[in-house]
Amino acid sequence: MGESRPEVLPRVLSGTYEDRFSNLAFIGGGKMYRLARERLGTISDVLVKETPFGCSTPILFMQHGDRRFFLVPRHGEREYRVTAPFVNYRANVWALKDLGVERVVAWTGPGSLSSELRIGDLVLPDDLIDMTRNRATTFFERKGIGILRQNPVFCPTLGGALTQVLTEMALRPKCGATYVVSEGPRLETRAEARALQAMGGDLVGMTLAPEAFLARELEMCYHPVAYVTAWAEGVAGEGKAAASEEERQARIDETLQLMPEINWNLLALLPATAWACSCQDSMLRYKQRKIIDDDFHTWI
Numbered sequence: 001m002g003e004s005r006p007e008v009l010p011r012v013l014s015g016t017y018e019d020r021f022s023n024l025a026f027i028g029g030g031k032m033y034r035l036a037r038e039r040l041g042t043i044s045d046v047l048v049k050e051t052p053f054g055c056s057t058p059i060l061f062m063q064h065g066d067r068r069f070f071l072v073p074r075h076g077e078r079e080y081r082v083t084a085p086f087v088n089y090r091a092n093v094w095a096l097k098d099l100g101v102e103r104v105v106a107w108t109g110p111g112s113l114s115s116e117l118r119i120g121d122l123v124l125p126d127d128l129i130d131m132t133r134n135r136a137t138t139f140f141e142r143k144g145i146g147i148l149r150q151n152p153v154f155c156p157t158l159g160g161a162l163t164q165v166l167t168e169m170a171l172r173p174k175c176g177a178t179y180v181v182s183e184g185p186r187l188e189t190r191a192e193a194r195a196l197q198a199m200g201g202d203l204v205g206m207t208l209a210p211e212a213f214l215a216r217e218l219e220m221c222y223h224p225v226a227y228v229t230a231w232a233e234g235v236a237g238e239g240k241a242a243a244s245e246e247e248r249q250a251r252i253d254e255t256l257q258l259m260p261e262i263n264w265n266l267l268a269l270l271p272a273t274a275w276a277c278s279c280q281d282s283m284l285r286y287k288q289r290k291i292i293d294d295d296f297h298t299w300i
């Protein structure tokens, strides 16, 4: 029907994937994913994973040099086939855990609530405000588990590695922003943008929640990389009035062109990284109380 077929056709996997392919996944939005699929590496397999929460999005098995990783199109293989409120976050995160993933780097293209954060800027957010309304936000409905601290909400070790990569590439990342997650797919009203600013938000996007919270529930390290794609309503950014739609797109594209190298440099850095975070022990107290065991499949 006019769509070009993927080079490797997705297959559905209902059981457990036997071989450990990689412990790292990159989750991407529409723009990042399109570029990543073309340039990030070679694709050896595409898997749709059945989970207790439904089917995951197609997950790509990729390789660059001798490094392997997963690439996850959050919105589906075709651009925005599934809008942010309808992404099956639980199926996607569960599928990654089932594939042996321990670290997740989540790319996201939010709008800016701050005149300090301009279109095309790379930002490493360090906090989250969840303003979503209609999403399944937890795996745990029954056992009284999942009362987890969210400070820091993102993995500090992964954040440190990303800071190092971006700094060494002389990209001067903006660190320390608060990302507000809105329900979408519509954008904010002017009054909503003012309210989110007053709450302390620096960026507003639609996808990091519940993704980040679900990753913590399954003891995975998770950190976002944000590239600013727009101004929220009423935010007066430097040069905003003068910037045409073409200029805005050009700035976003310029930043996205850096994405493969950022990911490759992170792939090279992670094996030598000292993991000082507690992400992979987030459920430890429930294990110590014998409410759950080590097999996450039994936690729900």
Ligand SMILES: [Zn+2]
Binding pocket: 155, 156, 157, 158, 220, 221, 222, 277, 278, 279, 280
């Ligand atoms: Zn961690």
